[in-house]
Amino acid sequence: MEHVSTVGHKAPHAHAHAHAEPGFLWKYVFSVDHKVIGIQYTVTSLLFLFFGFSLMMVMRWQLAYPGQPIPLIGQWLGVANAPGGIMLPEFYNQLGAMHGTIMVFLGVVPLAVGGFGNYVMPLQIGAPDMAFPRLNMASYWLYFAGGVVMLASFLAPGGAANSGWTSYTPLSDIATTGQTMWLGGMLCLILSSLLGSVNFITTIVQLRAPGLTWFRLPFFVWAQFITAFLLLLAFPALQAAAFLQAADRLLGTSFFLPSGLVVSGQPLHVAGGGNPLLWQHLFWFLAHPEVYVLILPAMGIVAEILANNTRKPLWGYKLMVGSAVFLGFMSFLVWAHHMFLTGMGTSISAFFQTTTMIISIPSVVILSALFLSLYGGSIRYNTPMLFALAFLPMFGIGGLTGLPLGLASADIPLHDTYYVIGHFHYVVAPGTIFALLGGIYYWYPKATGRMMNETLGKIHFIGSFICINLVFMPMFVQGLAGVNRRLYDGGMQYAHAKDVLYLNEWMSFGAWGLGFFQLFFIVNFFLSLKAGRRAEANPWNATTLDFAATSSPPIAHGNFATVPHVYRDPYEYSVPGASVDFIPQNAERA
Amino acid sequence: MDIPYTIETRPDTGLTNPKLGIWLFLASEVMLFGSLFSAYVLLRSGAESWPVQSTILNIPLATLNTIILISSSVTMVLSWAALKMNDFPGFRKYMGLTFLLALGFLVVKGFEYNSKFEHGLFPSTNNFIGIYFVLTGLHGLHVIGGMIVNGYLWGPGARMWKTEPEKFTNRVEVAGLYWHFVDLVWIFLFPILYLL
Numbered sequence: 001m002e003h004v005s006t007v008g009h010k011a012p013h014a015h016a017h018a019h020a021e022p023g024f025l026w027k028y029v030f031s032v033d034h035k036v037i038g039i040q041y042t043v044t045s046l047l048f049l050f051f052g053f054s055l056m057m058v059m060r061w062q063l064a065y066p067g068q069p070i071p072l073i074g075q076w077l078g079v080a081n082a083p084g085g086i087m088l089p090e091f092y093n094q095l096g097a098m099h100g101t102i103m104v105f106l107g108v109v110p111l112a113v114g115g116f117g118n119y120v121m122p123l124q125i126g127a128p129d130m131a132f133p134r135l136n137m138a139s140y141w142l143y144f145a146g147g148v149v150m151l152a153s154f155l156a157p158g159g160a161a162n163s164g165w166t167s168y169t170p171l172s173d174i175a176t177t178g179q180t181m182w183l184g185g186m187l188c189l190i191l192s193s194l195l196g197s198v199n200f201i202t203t204i205v206q207l208r209a210p211g212l213t214w215f216r217l218p219f220f221v222w223a224q225f226i227t228a229f230l231l232l233l234a235f236p237a238l239q240a241a242a243f244l245q246a247a248d249r250l251l252g253t254s255f256f257l258p259s260g261l262v263v264s265g266q267p268l269h270v271a272g273g274g275n276p277l278l279w280q281h282l283f284w285f286l287a288h289p290e291v292y293v294l295i296l297p298a299m300g301i302v303a304e305i306l307a308n309n310t311r312k313p314l315w316g317y318k319l320m321v322g323s324a325v326f327l328g329f330m331s332f333l334v335w336a337h338h339m340f341l342t343g344m345g346t347s348i349s350a351f352f353q354t355t356t357m358i359i360s361i362p363s364v365v366i367l368s369a370l371f372l373s374l375y376g377g378s379i380r381y382n383t384p385m386l387f388a389l390a391f392l393p394m395f396g397i398g399g400l401t402g403l404p405l406g407l408a409s410a411d412i413p414l415h416d417t418y419y420v421i422g423h424f425h426y427v428v429a430p431g432t433i434f435a436l437l438g439g440i441y442y443w444y445p446k447a448t449g450r451m452m453n454e455t456l457g458k459i460h461f462i463g464s465f466i467c468i469n470l471v472f473m474p475m476f477v478q479g480l481a482g483v484n485r486r487l488y489d490g491g492m493q494y495a496h497a498k499d500v501l502y503l504n505e506w507m508s509f510g511a512w513g514l515g516f517f518q519l520f521f522i523v524n525f526f527l528s529l530k531a532g533r534r535a536e537a538n539p540w541n542a543t544t545l546d547f548a549a550t551s552s553p554p555i556a557h558g559n560f561a562t563v564p565h566v567y568r569d570p571y572e573y574s575v576p577g578a579s580v581d582f583i584p585q586n587a588e589r590a
Numbered sequence: 591m592d593i594p595y596t597i598e599t600r601p602d603t604g605l606t607n608p609k610l611g612i613w614l615f616l617a618s619e620v621m622l623f624g625s626l627f628s629a630y631v632l633l634r635s636g637a638e639s640w641p642v643q644s645t646i647l648n649i650p651l652a653t654l655n656t657i658i659l660i661s662s663s664v665t666m667v668l669s670w671a672a673l674k675m676n677d678f679p680g681f682r683k684y685m686g687l688t689f690l691l692a693l694g695f696l697v698v699k700g701f702e703y704n705s706k707f708e709h710g711l712f713p714s715t716n717n718f719i720g721i722y723f724v725l726t727g728l729h730g731l732h733v734i735g736g737m738i739v740n741g742y743l744w745g746p747g748a749r750m751w752k753t754e755p756e757k758f759t760n761r762v763e764v765a766g767l768y769w770h771f772v773d774l775v776w777i778f779l780f781p782i783l784y785l786l
Contacts (some may be wrong), residue, residue, distance in 0.1 A: 034684070128592070128594070129593060130593075130606040131593060131595075131596075131611065132607065132611060133593070174782075194615070194618055197614070197618075198611050198614045201610070201614055202607050202610045202611045202614065203603070205603055206594075206595050206600050206603060206605065206607050207593070207595070207612060232614060232617060232618050232621075233617065233621050235623075236616075236618050236619070236621035236622035236624075237621065237622075237625040239622055240622055240626045240629065241624075241625070241723060243626070243728065244626075244629060244724065247720060247724050249725075251712075251713040251720070251723070252713065252714030253713045253714055253717065253720035253721075254714075254716075254720070255629070255633065255717060255720060259638070271714060271716045271717065273639075273716065273717050274633065278629055278633065279631050281632075282625055282629065286624070541673070
């Protein structure tokens with residue numbers, strides 16, 4: 001590293017490293033620099049988020065106006081999917097399965113971990129790059145390949161996967177070709193996440209700047225650290241399950257097919273003797289930790305934004321770290337609370353509802369600590385802060401509505417109703433995605449050197465906040481009335497749903513309104529690249545190394561002009577007696 | 591861009607990046623094979639009937655393969671030790687042996703697979719044969735992966751010995767850790783599939 005430090009601050013970055021400047025292709029497309037890869041992840045996953053959301057906007061038409069031709073795009077969907085613009089049930093199932101898959105595996109996780117983790121984490125720990133830059137690139141391109149396979153599956157005979165995002169067997173075992181492509185796509189995504197998580201953990205353990213001890217790490221880095229462990233240890237279970245399902249589909253094994261299965265009136269010619277529940281166990285062994293993969297990075301982002309904009313240290317930083325570690329550990333012991341209705345037995349249910357009640361404690365501790373951090377702060381209401389503030393009650397609603405689902409007896413009437421959809425969407429959409437949007441507004445000046453427009457940002461926030469509640473709040477009402485989550489006509493043919501059917505139209509308008517207000521974000525995102533106000537290195541007066549020790553945008557290849565030394569805790573805001581209200585982590589003590 | 595601690599250990603953690611990386615990778619692999627072993631247990635314990643495994647599979651051949659794979663782990667260590675003692679020809683010899691032993695393992699496995707097919711035993715026959723093919727097949731893929739890495743280190747990758755001997759030695763050590771893991775998986779597969 002010596003040769004970097006001798007160059008000094010003002011030297012053009014081309015001299016900051018020994019190699020010749022790489023060409024455009026190697027610098028921006030096949031880059032091994034964590035910042036470029038982080039931006040690639042961010043842009044790709046935002047596109048997937050928008051695509052996955054668009055699938056839902058189409059589905060919401062069918063739910064609000066069942067059997068009526070879809071306006072505008074109906075004629076483009078193809079005769080096999082929507083003859084005369086009217087959506088077929090098979091196509092509805094494809095959209096539902098792919099909406100979930102795309103939002104979780106191609107949208108939120110790649111944005112939260114691949115995007116923010118890649119871009120921000122090495123800067124916050126004062127590292128020159130990730131520990132394995134080439135693995136990092138491989139990780140992105142595997143993710144990209146997985147995404148391409150998933151999208152291509154819409155063109156397969158019979159269309160994309162249509163057995164729900166959980167791909168429950170035996171239904172998925174006998175589904176159309178799209179399901180095989182789903183498995184292939186998942187395999188790419190799992191390998192991508194494996195390489196990424198090895199890289200993240202190694203980087204955080206090995207490449208922390210001198211003086212950056214474990215309890216001086218920003219909470220965001222802790223969140224990424226625990227998330228990486230969850231990805232590393234939970235995803236292989238789904239990988240194993242995917243291998244077994246692929247064997248069922250391609251080699252004719254019966255791992256998930258019980259004896260005597262009859263499909264469409266015909267007995268299935270397989271050996272049988274398999275266990276459909278095996279898939280559910282393996283799937284949820286991944287997918288429950290996955291919930292914390294979705295939420296932990298969001299908590300990390302919110303913690304950064306809150307500390308910065310309340311101008312005071314986080315309340316109970318060590319308590320939050322301890323809770324997050326405990327949360328990560330416990331997340332491996334709760335998976336079967338998704339399976340109370342499978343008949344796996346009351347003693348197993350009792351075990352899993354106990355662990356589920358236990359895991360709610362650290363979540364509540366973290367959320368309470370974030371709330372208490374607001375107390376006595378002089379709060380700046382900028383756009384990132386608005387999203388972070390909205391995260392708190394939204395995640396609170398999502399978390400608390402989950403408690404009845406964690407108790408076996410209450411779960412029996414609520415299982416598979418819109419109540420469940422409302423619950424986890426409150427966690428992931430106005431929870432995690434709001435935090436991620438806040439994070440984009442917060443780190444945009446770091447990545448581009450320009451600020452995003454505040455007015456457009458506030459319109460985006462207020463519009464999204466109103467619409468997103470309009471989408472998800474009525475789901476609790478419908479769910480409590482007993483409306484099943486997978487009905488193609490939104491529940492029209494059920495007597496018990498009659499009283500709450502009118503909500504379908506409200507929710508659909510909420511969804512389309514939500515889509516409309518994202519246009520303000522998209523315009524802002526691109527417009528600010530050229531027209532945004534120029535940002536200085538530390539536009540938010542932050543204390544962490546990402547802002548305190550680097551320029552905006554950071555040096556193209558390589559991060560720091562000199563290796564930063566850390567002397568302080570992560571959030572030294574409003575220190576009594578100090579002349580300014582923030583002291584960077586790399587400021588020497590007098 | 592030079593990444594610190596690729597060759598030298600970080601004082602406070604006592605690790606190099608590649609060594610930590612490979613251990614994390616192996617932890618993930620443990621979860622992968624652990625999931626498949628659990629699936630095997632669940633399928634077998636829930637099955638109405640399960641064949642007597644030792645009558646279907648060929649125990650002498652599998653014993654031979656166990657010996658081959660353990661020997662290859664020994665030669666792998668010897669190849670690394672040779673580098674540590676600055677004995678490059680010794681490295682070439684032992685690494686080459688490791689590669690050949692792995693090849694021998696696959697050849698024996700090929701004979702085993704073939705005799706199953708000849709007897710009309712396919713993955714679709716029953717769940718025991720199915721899980722046997724999935725578990726040994728995935729293990730076989732890991733063997734092939736190890737052979738690609740070891741072959742590279744034996745052949746074109748060995749150029750690094752002239753320029754960065756320490757880094758090259760570390761690479762061999764990391765490849766060795768992976769190879770021992772592949773060996774270890776077989777040590778579990780052998781009794782579970784053949785003997786129990």
